[in-house]
Amino acid sequence: MVEPFAPGILSKEALDARLDALLKEYEIVAPVNRRGQAHFSKIIEISEIEWGYSSSVIPPSKVIYQAEQLLMRFVNQDGSYLVVEQHPPSRQRILLGVHPCDIHGILVLERTLVGRWQDSWYAGERKRSLIIGLNCQNPGPDCFCSSFGTGPFYAPWMGQGPPEGCDLFMTELMSGYLIETFTEAGRRLLEGSELTKPTDSDLVEKDERHKKTLDQFTKHLNTDGLDALLNRHLEHPVWERVGEDRCLSCTNCTMVCPTCYCYDIVDRAQLDLKTILRWRRWDSCQDQHFAEVHFGNFRPSRKARLRQFVCHKLSYWMEQYGCYGCVGCGRCIHWCPTGIDLTEIAAEIRREEIRL
Amino acid sequence: MERPRIGIFKYSCCAGCQFQLIYFQEHLLETFGAVDIVYGRMETSAGSEEGPFDVVLIEGAITESKQADQLKAVRGRSKYLVPIGSCAVNGGIPAIKNLTPELEVEQRVYSRIEPIHSVRAHPADEYVRVDAYLRGCPVGETDLIELVTALLLGTRPRMIDYCVCVECKRRGNTCILVAEGAPCMGPVTNAGCGALCPSNHRSCYACWGPMPGANAPALARKFEAMGMPPDEIVRRFTEFGCPTLEFRKGAELYE
Amino acid sequence: MTTKTITVDYLARVEGETAIEVRVPGDPSKVVRLRIFEPPRFFEGFLVGRRYDEVGDIVARICGICPVSHMLTAIRALEKAMGVEPSEQTILLRRIAALSQVAASHLVHLYMLAMPDYMGFDGAAEMLPFFPDRMQRLVRMRKVFNDLTAVVAGGRALHPIGTVVGGFTRLPVRGELLAIRERLLQIRADARETVKMVADFETPTLKGDREYVALQSADSYAINQGRLTSNKGLDASEDDYYNCFEEQQVDYAMAKKVTVRRRGGLVVGALARLNLKYNALFPSVRDLARTVGFRLPDENPFHNNLAQSLEVVQAIEECVEMLGRIELRQEEPRVTVRPGEGKAVTEAPRGLLHHWYVINRKGVVEKANIITPTAHNFVNIESDLHRLVLSMADQPLDAIRKACEMLVRAYDPCFSCSVH
């Protein structure tokens, strides 16, 4: 791992100029405002960037892990099918303005997709993405990354190890942007820009802003022994009640979650059967058919499916990957049409355990 | 693989699914090459309804008893029978009339109702066993190609069986139900359209009918919490597919 | 002479379900019947109780080939009822949507429904191996028009979703429109080729005096709005629709018959439009018409096909022109619900289409009436059959039957529409 480079300050104007220059060379994907919501999209001008956004609809990790990916092509040649591999693009691009929770989202997602078995499309898309992080100073009402320590300001994952998951890191301050450089590739992005050394008051300001942001959080999750707590209550009535009364099985929660990785593979033949395309696309444990096999369904009820989502994030993940599957971004809560809230479910279970 | 012998039977509907099927855009020539349309009055004056068929496609809701009789007879002449389009799959638009007494609806339109032999509109599976559903209003291209290619490959089609939200999120849309309080039916509507409406900044109005097993009451209660009056909630669940159990459950809470 | 009966139990290659019954020669006025057995769906019946914002989506489902016409007619009637004024831009986009659908509909009729008659085939699929180039031409052209409808009217060509009371839920972006404009220019030649192809069809001749009715306006080839006019002196506002026309139920058909009050049958559709507003065509289209031998007034109903092919060329020229000049402003549909009554008449591909609604203060429909092109043509199709049979009395039954089928098809009737 590369040692952190010395942090520096770049004025707003200098930053814009730098990005303008980068835009000529790279594809830049950054938060832009579409009808009042932040979306990570390819930008054409720097002015499109929405710096003060709170949370994007689709997380940046799922810009890397695409909704639909053509895996391979089968081409019919004299009656038998030739497998034609599809390769991810290699042109470098910049993912700009990624909040700490979402950087952790990428790191968590990677534990599944780039482990012993590597998903070459994810790996390829990841490799070509330079990530520029941005500390979050505008948490939304559903955010609770502070409970996991994955935000709002960036710190190495779970408080240990070298900084991971991004090349550059920015914090908006009065005097401009405080820029921390984590990788050689990140350093190269800054070449040609005059960074000034941050003053003590800059660093104090950063701490103050951090504290001020922490104070803005209204949602909290007690993560103390959370995995074991949930494992003790897999038959708690909350699953049935919330699942049946409110869950629509619409899958919005999982689709917007930065760490959800489940996928389906489908074959699509062309009408002349000469070419068959094999696609991978996002799937969801909330879909009714997700756990279906030819003789039945292992999660036929909404209760079982909701429990799978919440317990996977807040418990099973720990055994699988040694971390929680939730980074506290709040998207599943925010985008659930009926407002199902995993922090409330966890709190309800904890309250009752304390009472008993 | 031999070209499958196809029969197309139109009942009460706009014939749009047949247009989509036979004339649909760039696939027209391939479709004609891939299948043999043995009977289909909108396509050809040749052929007879006697079959036998590999696949019969049923378009339209059943609104007359003689349609039901023919449907039953045709079922016996075909290996597979597939309703195509919302009308045949779930009653579609023609079934809106089921909400009012039949006589009253008829009298609003015709001064003499003696020549009329209509009954309530029902989907095809009310009368016969069906082998798959080709949903949509009009039928969706993805499912349609899947049906034809599955036939050619000699396998069962994998039809889209999840709700519109899945496609909506795969497209990266903002959820307009949450963000704007738009009365979107996406969470209970079967996908296949590619989340057309939410992608065009409008609420899904359920033209594909319910996703089987959808939790309509939960969505209906959400609409109520958004301040929607009861009669409007009922209308949301009765525009398409009102004979289905799923949408009945949503509507009846507010009737 | 013995009386024989010609029946066609279920006329193929038309939109919807009808039978033809003609007794030869007998007294045809009593026995020429278009027995339209298309099952009624009672749209006017179940529209009662639905809210204004559902009406467009519902009436689109009257017809799978002219959904945009039904939507636009209903929407304009409702806008009149509620006092909603669509913007200039909306009016322009709606015109593009309507024209694109008219052209697509005509093309399907010409190539898939009508052409097999003239080439001696049962259907287009049977024809495909012999005339692959023609079918490819159809596919090329139709795709462009379908894409244009989808881009403007919203999402898809059939039952588009963006067209609502007040305007559009999403506006196309200029790039999309310009791209389609390019593609329209590319199919120009195909469309002209189509006109020549249709002009070469050998059609029977059937002259006669008829009343042609079409919308006209001072400044354009009226499609979505205009005055009701005819070659017999009719000139009225669409609000006077019921003073001019009369709708009547008949026992043998599910569609109702429309007549011009105190006069009788009428003809609507492409031929009627061309006869009445030939001068509103682009000069280049008029030139083309002259080259292929179209002469005013053209009273042969079989020439409706030629008129349709000319309208396709006209649609291309108009859309190219409009797409070239349109400047898009971001605007959202704005509607205030208020009670009222509204009537609208438009030109659907097959001719005059009328919608009428009364809505209450909640925006819910209390009364609805819909009168379609085929209902307008109904009386005349029968009397033309009568004429045809008389003129062919000495010929074999099979030939008469075939000519009858071709005649009905030439009108491009839509029974799904006419019954609804």
Next chain:
Amino acid sequence: MNWILPREAVVVAVKTETPDTKTLTLRLRNSHERLDFKPGQFNMVGLPGIGEAPITFSSPSGNETFQHTVRAVGRVTRALTALKGSDVLHVRGPFGSGWPEDEAVGKNLLIVAGGMGMVPLRPFLLHVFENRIKFGRIVVLYGARTPDDMLFRDEVTVWAEQADTKVLLTVDEVPVGSTWTGPTGVVTELFDHPGVLLDDALALTCGPELMMRFVVRGLLLRQFPASRIYLSLERRMRCGVAQCGHCQIGPKYVCQDGPVFCYTDLRGWPDTLL
């Protein structure tokens, strides 16, 4: 080599086992390649346009050819059972854990199979009989719906004749006209036959999940230690490598941590019939 890209395999022979089950003998088309696997592991077997399904190896490893025994229940399996000699299909694998071969050494073995459950157990048993002296006594209990649904009958007969081996068969129902003279009833009823429940044994079971539920309960009730019960599970799978998410049971991935599990690892998690 990207694990998601399938390799072509050629059908060398097809054997009909029961009316809906066939054994395909396969060889990788690229003759330089060999497939090495452990009993209990599986392949993703597929056909372009049809899809893929997880299918266990039904033959032991180490040969030029390998076998899959497939029951036609759906889209993929129906297409697989319709294949003929020299047809080509796709495989990728091997994936998953196998049976606990090392742990089984020196122990008595209780094999409990139900219907198709014999498929993953067969390579293990063949391996055991090949290395007979390394193992203790062997008891094979095999239940099927009807006598006709019993797989590998010839081999089972041979196993029954081996030293220190007991094979007990049972069926749920005996159709009229059948020559079946053995017991009827569920496979757990065989537990109380003399010499079935041995000390120092390992129980390996595979079959419908509901059957395994009763096998596990039957064993636990008879004081069989939970840590010595191994089961092979079936779940929906799309990838085979713990990515598609479909096969999870609590924190376990059936494709990676299984399909063979020690019962203690599965105990307590929801969404199983166990």
